[in-house]
Amino acid sequence: MNHYFTDNRQLAQNRKEITFRFSCFKFSFITDNGVFSKEYVDYGSMIFLEALEKEKLGNNLLDVGCGYGTLGVVLKKMNPASKVTMIDVNPRALELAAINAEKNETEVDIRQSDIYEKVSEDNFTDIITNPPIRAGKAVIYKIFDEAYEHLAAGGHLYVVIRKQHGALSAQKEIASVFGNCDIIHKDRGYFVLKSTK
Secondary structure, eight states, X not given: OOOTTSOOTTSOOOOEEEEEEETXXXXXXXXXXXXXXXXXXXXXXXXXXXXXXXXXXXXXXXXXXXXXSHHHHHHHHHSTTSEEEXXXXXXXXXXXXXXXXXXXXXXXXXXXXXXXXXXXXOOEEEEEEOOOGGGOHHHHHHHXXXXXXXXXXXXXXXXXXXXXXXXXXHHHHHHHHHSOOEEEEEETTEEXXXXXX
16 A cells, blocks of 8 residues: 555656645645645645744754655745755655745755654754554654654754544653643644744
């Protein structure tokens, strides 16, 4: 069975273009079979972007599980002076992320990485993730737990997760590592969590 968090390059292509507006920008993204939310930008990502727009993000962002690039590309467009690194395990998603970064005139660093495998930096000001829930709790908790060692002092981890997918247990897990984890936004069962190193 193919999942959006696996190497699914053998899956038949069926590319399509989706567009949406956020803040004062219009964005256009190419999606395909085998990536998360290929028909439209998912509600969780939109809620996440709304919450992040109100935050004072730093100048060095990491998007973990970037998919076809929605979060990283939008945040780069809104914060052009920031360095944005986007990672995912899915080669098809990364190919689309590169296309979408160029299509939306943003320069980002895109890497294929199984969680933080290809990430050596420890100075990110912000790590953001809309985690791959279907990958299972062990994977998403590893994303949360290992974020700590890749953040600069005072850096932040931001997570969007639905209550029914374990938002409250995720909050406890993150707090056990960071010593803090606040709910900064809630909407239709989606929680946006924030922790500070």
